[in-house]
Every structure is written in C-alpha cells, then in structure tokens.
Amino acid sequence: MVEMKSSVHTKFDDKMPENGGVPIVLTASMIEMSDFNLNPFIAFSGGFPKFLVQKKLYPPVPFNQDGTAKFAPYGLRKVESILIEEFGDENVVTVCPTNLHRFIGPKTKIIGISTMDPLGIGFVSRTYTSIFGINGKPATLVEFEDLLSNPALKKYRAKIIVGGSGAWQISSANMQDKLGIDTILIGQAENSLLQIVRKALNGEKLDKVITMQIPVDKEIPIIKKPSIYGTVEITRGCGRGCAFCSPTLRQRYSFPLEHILREVELNAKSGTRAILLQTDDVFLYKSKPNFIPNREAIVKLIRDIDKIGGVDYIQIAHASLAPVVYDRKIVEEIAPILVEKSLWRCNDKRCASIEVGIETGSAQLMGKYMRGKMLPYKPEQWQDIVVQSIGVLNDNDIHPLATLILGLPGEQEEDILATIHLLDKLKGAKILYVPLLFTSEEESTLKRQKHKDLKNLDELHWDIIARCGRYDIDTWKPEINKIVMAGSLLLYPYYRWKHGKKIFKVIMKFSGLDEMFLNRKVGIECQPQYCVCGSNKEVEENY
Ligand code: SF4
Numbered sequence: 001m002v003e004m005k006s007s008v009h010t011k012f013d014d015k016m017p018e019n020g021g022v023p024i025v026l027t028a029s030m031i032e033m034s035d036f037n038l039n040p041f042i043a044f045s046g047g048f049p050k051f052l053v054q055k056k057l058y059p060p061v062p063f064n065q066d067g068t069a070k071f072a073p074y075g076l077r078k079v080e081s082i083l084i085e086e087f088g089d090e091n092v093v094t095v096c097p098t099n100l101h102r103f104i105g106p107k108t109k110i111i112g113i114s115t116m117d118p119l120g121i122g123f124v125s126r127t128y129t130s131i132f133g134i135n136g137k138p139a140t141l142v143e144f145e146d147l148l149s150n151p152a153l154k155k156y157r158a159k160i161i162v163g164g165s166g167a168w169q170i171s172s173a174n175m176q177d178k179l180g181i182d183t184i185l186i187g188q189a190e191n192s193l194l195q196i197v198r199k200a201l202n203g204e205k206l207d208k209v210i211t212m213q214i215p216v217d218k219e220i221p222i223i224k225k226p227s228i229y230g231t232v233e234i235t236r237g238c239g240r241g242c243a244f245c246s247p248t249l250r251q252r253y254s255f256p257l258e259h260i261l262r263e264v265e266l267n268a269k270s271g272t273r274a275i276l277l278q279t280d281d282v283f284l285y286k287s288k289p290n291f292i293p294n295r296e297a298i299v300k301l302i303r304d305i306d307k308i309g310g311v312d313y314i315q316i317a318h319a320s321l322a323p324v325v326y327d328r329k330i331v332e333e334i335a336p337i338l339v340e341k342s343l344w345r346c347n348d349k350r351c352a353s354i355e356v357g358i359e360t361g362s363a364q365l366m367g368k369y370m371r372g373k374m375l376p377y378k379p380e381q382w383q384d385i386v387v388q389s390i391g392v393l394n395d396n397d398i399h400p401l402a403t404l405i406l407g408l409p410g411e412q413e414e415d416i417l418a419t420i421h422l423l424d425k426l427k428g429a430k431i432l433y434v435p436l437l438f439t440s441e442e443e444s445t446l447k448r449q450k451h452k453d454l455k456n457l458d459e460l461h462w463d464i465i466a467r468c469g470r471y472d473i474d475t476w477k478p479e480i481n482k483i484v485m486a487g488s489l490l491l492y493p494y495y496r497w498k499h500g501k502k503i504f505k506v507i508m509k510f511s512g513l514d515e516m517f518l519n520r521k522v523g524i525e526c527q528p529q530y531c532v533c534g535s536n537k538e539v540e541e542n543y
Pocket of ligand 1: 238239242245280357373
C-alpha cells in the first residue's frame with residue numbers, strides 16, 4: 001500500500017513562483033535524479049531495501065543558478081529537447097523534486113515525470129528486496145512515493161503524466177489512481193509525445209494509459225542539456241530476440257557518428273567528466289547482417305570520443321559475449337582507451353568494466369529463449385562462448401558485471417546444474433556476478449509468464465546465489481571476509497525465520513564458513529553428507 005506522507009516535505013515553500021510558474025515542468029524521483037557519485041553500477045542499489053540505501057549514496061544533481069537541474073536522466077533530456085523545440089525554452093524546465101515549488105504555479109499545465117523502476121519490481125529490485133527481506137520496500141519505490149506526495153504537484157491541478165521505461169509497472173499494479181497520476185505513457189516518446197502534450201495544454205481529456213507509436217530514427221532529437229553520467233545513446237533496440245527482454249522488441253537504430261559526438265561534446269562542455277555510452281550491446285553499433293560486429297565503426301567511435309576534450313571517463317553500458325569471440329580484435333583495440341578512461345580500479349590497477357548477460361549455463365534454455373544472443377554461434381556452444389569471451393575481456397583488463405537469471409519458465413534441475421557447472425568453469429575469472437530472479441516484464445515476449453519468487457526457488461538456485469556472493473567477495477573485497485562471516489552468524493536466526501532451514505547451507509557457503517569448517521579446518525575433502533547440494537562433484541557426475 002502506498003502511504004502518502006506530506007510530513008517528509010518539510011521544506012515545501014507555500015509561496016507561488018513570481019512568474020506564475022512554467023507551463024511544462026519535468027522531473028524524476030530523487031534517486032533517479034542522482035548520479036550516485038558518478039557510479040552507474042552503484043545505481044543498481046536503488047532496487048535494494050531502503051534501509052540499506054542511505055540518502056548520502058544518491059546525492060541530488062547540482063542546480064543551475066535559476067534552480068533548474070544541471071544534469072537529468074537521459075530519457076528526460078530527450079523529452080525536454082522535443083518540447084523545447086516545439087514550445088520554446090521558456091516554457092519547459094527540468095528540475096529536482098526539491099525545487100518543484102519554484103516552478104509549479106497557476107500557469108503550469110503539465111508535470112511530466114520520468115521513471116525506470118517506480119514500484120521497485122524490476123529484475124534487480126525484486127531479487128534483492130526479497131533476499132534481504134527487511135521491510136521489503138525498495139529505495140526506488142520509497143522515493144517515487146515521496147515525489148508523488150509532494151504538495152507542489154497537486155496545488156495547481158496540473159496534469160500529472162508519467163512515462164519512462166518503468167511506467168508500465170504502475171498500470172499493471174493498478175496503482176495509477178492511488179498515486180494520483182492522470183496519464184501513463186507506455187513506450188518511446190519521440191513519435192507521439194507532441195500530440196499528447198498539445199492536447200493536455202488545450203485542456204482536452206487524455207486517456208489514462210496511452211501506448212505511444214514507435215518513432216523512426218529521424219524523429220529522435222539531440223539532447224539540448226547535459227545528462228546524468230554524461231549518458232549518450234549510441235544504439236537503441238536490440239533484436240537478438242531474448243524472450244525475457246524488452247529492448248529486443250524495439251526498432252534497432254545505430255545513431256550517426258555526428259549525432260553521438262555532438263551529444264558527447266555537449267556533456268563534456270557542461271563538466272560531467274564521464275561519458276556513459278548507452279546501448280543494449282555495443283557490438284550492435286552499425287553491425288552487419290546476422291549481428292556480425294563492425295570493427296571499423298566501433299573502434300572509430302571510441303577513438304573519436306576519446307579525442308574530445310574534457311572526457312575523463314568513458315563507460316560502455318552493455319555488451320553481448322558472442323561478438324567478443326567472433327572478433328577479439330575489437331576488444332583489443334578499444335580496451336586500452338576504456339581502461340585508461342575507466343572509473344574503476346581492481347586491486348590498485350586501473351580496469352574497465354561492462355555489463356554482460358550470461359543468464360544461464362543451459363544450452364537448452366539458450367536455444368529456447370535466447371537463440372539470438374550467441375549468434376553467429378549455436379546454443380550448444382554457449383558455455384564455450386562465455387568462457388572464451390570472459391577470458392578475452394579479462395586479458396584486456398575488462399572485468400565485466402554479469403547477470404544470471406534464476407527461474408526462467410520451464411527451467412529444470414539439469415539446466416540449473418549446467419549453470420553451476422559453468423560457474424565452476426569460470427572460477428578465477430574477474431567477474432562481478434549479479435544473479436536475478438526471472439521477472440516477466442510488460443514489454444517482453446514472456447510477459448504472460450509468472451515471476452519467479454524467492455519462496456519457490458529450488459535449493460540449487462539458492463546454491464547459485466550463495467556461490468555468486470562468495471565469488472564476488474573473494475574477487476572484489478576479500479578484506480571484508482571476516483566481517484561477512486561475523487555478520488552472517490549474527491543474522492542467521494533472522495534469515496532462518498525468513499527463508500526456512502534451507503538458508504543454513506546458503507549462509508555457510510556465502511560466508512565461507514563451509515570451507516573453513518568442512519574442508520580447511522578438518523583437513524579433509526568435503527563429505528557427502530555435508531556437501532552443499534550442487535557441489536563440483538555432483539555437477540561432474542551429471543556431465
Ligand atoms: S542480447 Fe541483451 S538486449 Fe538483446 S535481446 Fe538479449 S537480453 Fe535483450
């Protein structure tokens with residue numbers, strides 16, 4: 001249930017803005033209006049329970065002198081660009097929630113809110129909120145409710161319109177009326193937005209939920225003001241066809257180099273220092289038929305961005321793994337720039353990172369749901385592709401963040417064991433694992449399938465969660481091992497109560513206590529009666 005707490009807005013200023021307000025005011029929740037101290041990967045934590053995500057983790061973006069936001073989410077900047085082009089700079093502003101009262105007045109007709117995960121039911125939010133289990137309310141939901149309960153929003157009866165990649169969550173959870181939202185926009189803005197906004201400005205009634213038309217690439221404008229993380233879109237859509245994924249259903253575009261460089265320059269001049277290249281797969285950039293990567297185009301893109309003054313950091317958002325094996329030279333040619341301009345350090349050495357999807361070790365599931373992901377290779381080759389590509393990335397000092405999906409529809413024990421087998425093959429690789437519960441997203445092919453919940457996870461799934469946690473700590477923060485052990489022992493009674501007795505093995509493996517007690521201390525091989533289900537031995541027997 002949503003609680004509207006007006007008391008949180010203690011700084012709300014009841015005075016009307018001197019100019020009567022701005023007709024179109026754009027905003028997003030405090031957590032989406034932050035660059036997490038220039039750390040796009042920490043932004044993942046927005047899906048964690050609020051008590052774990054303190055406000056200082058996500059400071060708001062700075063303001064310009066007039067109170068508008070200096071940086072804003074990229075999608076909001078695209079919307080702003082379309083609206084400024086049509087209605088003029090003076091009629092459109094983008095602001096942080098804390099400054100809404102300075103711009104909303106009797107002249108305000110539309111308050112546009114952009115959101116990626118308003119209710120905290122995306123892959124990351126659902127998974128980590130249910131694992132940590134306390135209170136259950138993700139930070140992203142708390143902040144979205146907080147924004148919607150801001151008294152400035154309701155004061156002059158402007159239309160509240162919500163869009164963005166997470167807008168579907170509100171309509172599918174029937175939360176629209178409860179949150180006081182007039183209209184929800186589903187899909188990409190560029191084609192239909194102006195028509196909708198004109199209607200709203202004329203006082204015409206809007207449908208409660210509007211699905212927007214797919215834009216053609218020429219309709220997608222260049223942003224006019226800087227984006228958070230210096231985000232610049234290089235491709236949109238994917239088309240590899242993974243059944244759980246929404247970008248795959250979007251029309252695929254590679255933006256012209258000149259368009260990209262203009263956005264990079266705009267961001268660099270504004271002092272963002274970082275450029276985040278937004279793409280669902282960098283290897284799709286100007287790719288050839290059958291998803292064959294275009295080495296010349298990708299290398300030129302990265303080199304040209306590198307030459308732009310003021311760009312201290314370059315981060316690519318996502319990559320798929322098969323093209324790394326298909327043409328490892330692409331990685332070898334761009335890695336030196338990515339490492340030199342990386343935000344990250346691994347064991348005191350600069351290293352780059354990129355998000356990749358391993359998802360499963362099962363060739364059967366790859367063939368069923370992700371056949372396009374490993375093109376031009378075959379599903380049976382998936383484990384080899386993963387191992388080889390991670391090797392190439394690591395050899396070039398790129399240490400990826402890798403997602404795994406637990407509970408894909410129809411997943412059987414042999415599929416889960418295949419994933420465990422793959423994790424064993426990857427032992428020693430520099431990877432940050434992020435296991436996720438299968439979530440059926442509204443815009444995906446599997447939208448009618450049920451979400452996978454923690455309560456019906458298999459013991460082997462729990463084993464994967466524990467392994468990933470253990471590998472991540474061993475690889476990235478071995479110095480916190482003792483704290484993790486002590487914390488695990490302290491929290492064991494709570495998690496035993498929350499998740500049942502199966503949690504014992506999970507806590508033992510995650511904390512490293514199983515190795516300590518069963519192997520090292522006793523000095524013997526793991527005994528079958530104590531071995532955590534799905535250990536190497538068991539896996540080997542299945543192969
Ligand atoms: S490769 Fe990635 S972005 Fe493309 S369809 Fe698959 S999961 Fe989606």
